[in-house]
Amino acid sequence: xxxxxxGITAPQGFLASGIYAGIKRTKKLDLAVIYSEKxxxxxxxxxxxxxxxxxxxxxxxxxxxxxxxxxxVNSGNANxxxxxQGMTDAKEMVELTANALSIDKGMVCVxxxxxxxxxxxMDRIRPAINTCVEGLSENGGKDAALAIMTTDTxxxxxxxxxxxxxxxxxxxxxxxxxxxxxxxxATMLAFISTDVVIxxxxxxxxxxxxxxxxxxxxxxxxxxxxxxxxxxxxNGMAGNxxxxxxxxxxxxxxxxxxxxxxxxxxxxDGEGATKLVEIRVKGAKDEEDAEKVGFAVxxxxxxxxxxxxxxxxxxxxxxxxGYSGAYVREENVSITFGDINLVSNGAGxxxxxxxxxxxxxxxxxxxxTIDLNAGDAEAxxxxxxxSYEYVKxxxxxxS
Amino acid sequence: xxxxxxGITAPQGFLASGIYAGIKRTKKLDLAVIYSEKxxxxxxxxxxxxxxxxxxxxxxxxxxxxxxxxxxVNSGNANxxxxxQGMTDAKEMVELTANALSIDKGMVCVxxxxxxxxxxxMDRIRPAINTCVEGLSENGGKDAALAIMTTDTxxxxxxxxxxxxxxxxxxxxxxxxxxxxxxxxATMLAFISTDVVIxxxxxxxxxxxxxxxxxxxxxxxxxxxxxxxxxxxxNGMAGNxxxxxxxxxxxxxxxxxxxxxxxxxxxxDGEGATKLVEIRVKGAKDEEDAEKVGFAVxxxxxxxxxxxxxxxxxxxxxxxxGYSGAYVREENVSITFGDINLVSNGAGxxxxxxxxxxxxxxxxxxxxTIDLNAGDAEAxxxxxxxSYEYVKxxxxxxS
Numbered sequence: 001x002x003x004x005x006x007g008i009t010a011p012q013g014f015l016a017s018g019i020y021a022g023i024k025r026t027k028k029l030d031l032a033v034i035y036s037e038k039x040x041x042x043x044x045x046x047x048x049x050x051x052x053x054x055x056x057x058x059x060x061x062x063x064x065x066x067x068x069x070x071x072x073v074n075s076g077n078a079n080x081x082x083x084x085q086g087m088t089d090a091k092e093m094v095e096l097t098a099n100a101l102s103i104d105k106g107m108v109c110v111x112x113x114x115x116x117x118x119x120x121x122m123d124r125i126r127p128a129i130n131t132c133v134e135g136l137s138e139n140g141g142k143d144a145a146l147a148i149m150t151t152d153t154x155x156x157x158x159x160x161x162x163x164x165x166x167x168x169x170x171x172x173x174x175x176x177x178x179x180x181x182x183x184x185x186a187t188m189l190a191f192i193s194t195d196v197v198i199x200x201x202x203x204x205x206x207x208x209x210x211x212x213x214x215x216x217x218x219x220x221x222x223x224x225x226x227x228x229x230x231x232x233x234x235n236g237m238a239g240n241x242x243x244x245x246x247x248x249x250x251x252x253x254x255x256x257x258x259x260x261x262x263x264x265x266x267x268x269d270g271e272g273a274t275k276l277v278e279i280r281v282k283g284a285k286d287e288e289d290a291e292k293v294g295f296a297v298x299x300x301x302x303x304x305x306x307x308x309x310x311x312x313x314x315x316x317x318x319x320x321x322g323y324s325g326a327y328v329r330e331e332n333v334s335i336t337f338g339d340i341n342l343v344s345n346g347a348g349x350x351x352x353x354x355x356x357x358x359x360x361x362x363x364x365x366x367x368x369t370i371d372l373n374a375g376d377a378e379a380x381x382x383x384x385x386x387s388y389e390y391v392k393x394x395x396x397x398x399s
Numbered sequence: 400x401x402x403x404x405x406g407i408t409a410p411q412g413f414l415a416s417g418i419y420a421g422i423k424r425t426k427k428l429d430l431a432v433i434y435s436e437k438x439x440x441x442x443x444x445x446x447x448x449x450x451x452x453x454x455x456x457x458x459x460x461x462x463x464x465x466x467x468x469x470x471x472v473n474s475g476n477a478n479x480x481x482x483x484q485g486m487t488d489a490k491e492m493v494e495l496t497a498n499a500l501s502i503d504k505g506m507v508c509v510x511x512x513x514x515x516x517x518x519x520x521m522d523r524i525r526p527a528i529n530t531c532v533e534g535l536s537e538n539g540g541k542d543a544a545l546a547i548m549t550t551d552t553x554x555x556x557x558x559x560x561x562x563x564x565x566x567x568x569x570x571x572x573x574x575x576x577x578x579x580x581x582x583x584x585a586t587m588l589a590f591i592s593t594d595v596v597i598x599x600x601x602x603x604x605x606x607x608x609x610x611x612x613x614x615x616x617x618x619x620x621x622x623x624x625x626x627x628x629x630x631x632x633x634n635g636m637a638g639n640x641x642x643x644x645x646x647x648x649x650x651x652x653x654x655x656x657x658x659x660x661x662x663x664x665x666x667x668d669g670e671g672a673t674k675l676v677e678i679r680v681k682g683a684k685d686e687e688d689a690e691k692v693g694f695a696v697x698x699x700x701x702x703x704x705x706x707x708x709x710x711x712x713x714x715x716x717x718x719x720x721g722y723s724g725a726y727v728r729e730e731n732v733s734i735t736f737g738d739i740n741l742v743s744n745g746a747g748x749x750x751x752x753x754x755x756x757x758x759x760x761x762x763x764x765x766x767x768t769i770d771l772n773a774g775d776a777e778a779x780x781x782x783x784x785x786s787y788e789y790v791k792x793x794x795x796x797x798s
Contacts, residue, residue, distance in 0.1 A: 319450065319515065
């Protein structure tokens with residue numbers, strides 16, 4: 001896939017902006033606007049947490065209602081668990097953005113990320129929305145990527161471009177992590193823009209599958225937040241013919257690529273992470289079993305501290321496989337680090353093999369393949385290690 | 400409840416012993432024998448991990464078959480995922496213990512705890528079993544408690560004594576934690592002895608309920624091991640009449656007390672724990688929901704780092720409640736630390752309340768009460784914080 005520069009502003013007709021509004025104490029960018037010059041078909045995937053932040057509830061409604069022109073996002077405050085005031089504030093952010101852009105308030109989505117349970121500093125956000133809209137530009141993608149960060153250590157953006165239906169089609173995206181990353185929308189936000197011409201139902205189908213293959217297959221600490229959303233806007237400015245067959249497949253590949261790239265960046269930037277480890281589960285009875293095993297291993301604090309320590313303590317992996325709830329027979333399990341087979345038929349292959357595995361574990365990125373030898377289903381989960389730094393970051397988060 | 404000294408050897412007719420057999424590199428006690436002078440009715444609760452260590456499988460069979468006279472336990476090596484050799488070794492430990500005690504080999508239970516995936520050093524264990532049996536004594540409870548420890552920092556023992564059915568009845572117990580503590584039998588071993596006269600089925604019922612109220616309500620890191628078991632032996636030497644009504648109820652209270660005391664010690668000694676926090680969930684729709692909420696909060700890495708930091712970051716608690724899967728309405732939730740109400744109707748009560756909550760959080764032990772206001776069901780889960788020390792211990796475990 002051919003990556004290009006520009007992130008969320010790479011597709012035609014998308015502008016973005018990111019400024020410091022005074023929400024974060026650190027004086028880093030904390031307010032972003034993403035704007036499409038033409039009405040965009042929109043699709044969204046939202047947190048499954050039963051306690052949803054008001055911006056999530058509001059944006060779900062907006063996307064259901066119809067076309068979208070803009071997204072207003074703040075970091076530094078999640079506007080979650082803030083009582084009725086939370087909905088009032090979310091609505092006001094939408095209205096102020098719509099006014100500043102002279103568009104219908106039904107066409108604006110809103111997202112917030114940061115500390116839960118504190119009221120938004122609306123006195124600072126109100127004037128900042130105008131400033132942020134004034135700053136909209138074709139080169140504003142990076143600032144927007146910066147302005148949605150919380151404990152992220154680097155901005156996350158990507159864009160790809162291909163010829164589809166006789167026209168050049170572009171997809172761009174930005175995302176933020178990085179604690180509470182867990183499938184089914186953890187503390188993460190992702191905004192995807194594209195100039196493709198596409199119907200809403202088709203976009204919904206494709207976007208859900210792309211999210212399922214990417215943002216729903218990553219984990220940092222197993223927590224799931226109140227604020228997550230992934231939104232895809234398609235403004236049709238590429239002017240392609242409605243895609244069918246091969247072209248539609250190609251578009252799905254592009255969108256999946258963008259989502260996977262952003263997810264990988266999120267895990268890589270997992271709080272305190274020193275490793276990016278792909279847990280590939282093969283030979284499961286069915287896909288559900290494969291995912292259960294993948295997430296049990298990927299979320300085990302004991303496995304994750306062993307990854308941090310570069311310790312081939314495969315017993316912890318076996319224990320996690322065993323309690324995952326998946327069908328498993330110990331004597332059929334094999335575990336391979338990189339291309340070094342460490343466990344075969346449920347038994348370790350000895351100290352000399354472990355020494356080779358340690359070499360693999362010294363890499364920043366590698367794959368652990370678990371073969372259950374119980375069927376044909378597979379799943380791949382991305383995870384990180386658990387380091388001192390993780391504890392440190394989360395101890396210090398509010399202080 | 401009246402606690403007495405003596406632990407597992409406090410009841411009549413129980414002897415114990417703990418020695419250094421050469422399994423641990425640290426030269427600490429690592430082999431224990433518990434012995435009953437008379438045949439004991441036995442009940443056991445075992446790990447639900449699908450990958451079970453061979454000692455677990457063997458002991459399950461022994462208890463099912465009939466009466467028990469002795470338990471042989473080693474620490475330092477879990478004899479799990481050790482291939483077919485694992486069962487051979489577990490059987491040999493049972494046989495050697497039976498021979499040394501001149502009892503039937505069907506009457507010996509075996510348990511192992513420690514590193515997974517390495518063969519037991521049987522050349523060192525064989526001669527040590529004789530030495531350990533020779534050391535059996537009425538005062539051996541403490542040594543046995545020491546010999547079953549792995550990363551535990553203190554031995555865990557308790558005993559209680561009451562008059563039941565006209566006779567003095569005693570229950571004693573020892574246990575070990577302390578990583579991978581999770582309900583439904585995590586990396587923990589517990590051995591309970593009593594001189595009560597009781598039928599096997601009645602003991603099974605009561606012991607299962609006691610375990611469910613204690614060992615199944617604790618969590619340190621959410622992992623569940625391959626080796627856990629809790630065993631209760633009743634040798635009838637108190638000579639009481641078969642208990643009914645009030646006496647039976649009293650006995651259940653005693654047994655539950657012993658199990659709860661040991662569980663509390665296990666959590667208190669959780670790896671790197673600096674806090675012992677009781678998560679009390681009230682007002683749930685049903686007990687399952689109450690447990691879901693309790694465990695989601697108790698296992699959240701983000702909540703646990705906040706406990707370590709004495710940070711009243713209740714947003715993390717709300718997020719965990721939300722993703723627990725339980726029925727919950729945000730606007731009905733209240734959260735109280737000690738007796739300081741911090742969240743009411745889903746909203747925080749402000750900074751001045753938070754300052755009082757920090758005082759509560761500075762204690763080594765306290766309770767967090769979560770009221771869902773959705774029903775009458777309750778559950779209480781014991782947990783710990785997540786500290787730098789947890790990472791350190793688990794990084795260093797095998798090195």
